[in-house]
Amino acid sequence: MNPTDYVQWFRQSSPYINAHRGKTFVIMFEGDAIADDNFTNVVQDIALLNSLGVQLVLVHGARPQIDSVLSTLNIQSQFHNDLRVTDAQALNAVKAAVGMVKADVESRLSVGLPNSPMHGARIRVVSGNFVTAKPLGVIDGVDFQHTGEVRRIEHQAIAELLAQRNIVLLSCVGYSPSGEMFNLSVEDVAQHAAVSLRADKLIIMGARAGLPDADNDTIKELTCVDLEQHIHSLQGEPRHHADAALKAVRQGVPRVHLLGYQNDGALLQELFTREGTGTLVSQYAYDQLRAARNDDVAGILELLRPLEEQGILVRRSRELLENEIHRFYVIERDGMITACAALYPYSDDQAELACVAVHQDYRGTNRGQRLLEQIEQEARRRSYKQLFVLTTRTAHWFVEHGFVAGAVEALPQERQRLYNWQRNSKVFFKPL
Incomplete structure (x- = not known):
């Protein structure tokens, strides 16, 4: 980009910089994203959003990392309805994998080397027991044991930390009042966090850039009504992400963005250009x-x-x-x-x-x-x-x-x- 084009782009992005300042975004990324080569760029873009005054809650998954720990221990997981049945052995693998992922994300957000995009960022990352969970129970005769679902998000505590310019990091686990730990769906945590915090945006980063249409092209934008009609044609990760997006918007989140973590700059393109790069889900038409x-x-x-x-x-x-x-x-x-x-x-x-x-x-x-x-x-x-x-x-x-x-x-x-x-x-x- 020559200097003239850069200045023009910067001027065009200024309304978005003003619009996003002080707003709360919940950004969800799968465990696969953390292992991807482009995740370093994603972290740098997250740091830029933080420097522009956006209040950020990050929610990470850890499915491939859990699979890796289980494989090392020679333990095979059982799945039902695409959810892991977390027994006592699997729970130990969850603890190990989530701890490693959490430490990895925190260390990446702590980078501040000279001549790096994050030089001088000095980001403070805070995590803790902000997610209260309950057991999923028995479904179709299958006891999910330590697999759970979100019961409550400590939104007031998170809001106080965000007001102090911290980034809050939530993992795909939660805790019960009795002290038990539960393995949670990352989409469940992200969706509940966005709703509880009354976030301005929920950003879901998956393997592909947004939701596919019948020709496998990315759909630019959908209303809730459109998504309800389209969701039955989706499977796997796109279906899980679409479900979370639909629930979030139906419960008051103004906009949900579905992006690809492999696309360099997807986060910035989606938030600072009119056309974006993924799929936008909202209650009403964007235009x-x-x-x-x-x-x-x-x-x-x-x-x-x-x-x-x-x-x-x-x-x-x-x-x-x-x-x-x-x-x-x-x-x-x-x-x-x-x-x-x-x-x-x-x-x-x-x-x-x-x-x-x-x-x-x-x-x-x-x-x-x-x-x-x-x-x-x-x-x-x-x-x-x-x-x-x-x-x-x-x-x-x-x-x-x-x-x-x-x-x-x-x-x-x-x-x-x-x-x-x-x-x-x-x-x-x-x-x-």
Whole structure:
């Protein structure tokens, strides 16, 4: 990256830096992530988030490390419903493996060598008995013994430590009031921690970059309703992560991000760019289509300027736009207006679709179609019988969406008087 591109990227990331400062993120990573070559980079990115004022709770798994200890001891685990049945021998392996993983993570977060990305970070990592657990019990006739589930998270104690700029580290184990130790699912711990702390984000780092669709491509974003319909097609780790994401969002966590720990910089790309790199799960759609407000004027002007300079749209002044803002609908993404359109009434049964614009970075993403559908819905609500549009460069798009070419003389009289013969715009009509 040349210096100019770097400065531009840094400027574009500044709204996210401001938005994330002081927020609480729970970051979960599997035991496989800790053994991966890229985990050093993940730790460095975690340190950067800490330096930017993000309050961090890290939750680690240890399944492969437990398997390794059991293999060394020549002990074979029994699994049921993809959960380990933790007997007394397996519990000793859990204690050994979790202790090693915990020490490994803490040591990596303590690095501060000169000429390293973590130089001067001086991160304080705190861990302890913050997870109260209970036995999973007997399921389908199988006694899970020392395998448990989360009963409670000591969220107040964790919040106090976060306020003192500590990173809190939670392991995939918990303790009962009677002093017993239980082996827990890392997803269970992470999901309960995020909900109990009222975290702003739960970030789940797995082997692949987000959830796959039918073609095995990464799904960029899902609402809870979408995920409920899609989750039955998932298996293994993606299914476990999707279950945790769905539970977390349903219980109040605003956003859950599913990322790949093998992708260098995935954490930073997801949090500091608009497009991200994994799958975002939220209660509602990430892009908000809504009626425009007065504070959207600057964003709409910035969106329209390139199209006005190219002669595609008629230039509008700020004063005119401020007076007509109630006619506009916008699609907003993280505070940026990415598309807009307006509805202008001209008679009892005709209205104009105007000022349809989509940011160049978001073309081909159905934003124009969504705005058209919104405008048509609003026009029908107002009992208009016909929409018309004037265009010089995008006639084919309107034809593809049901508009038919017509004559200027078919326009309402008031609109005919405003017609610019020098622009020679083509006129299209669509019955509603």
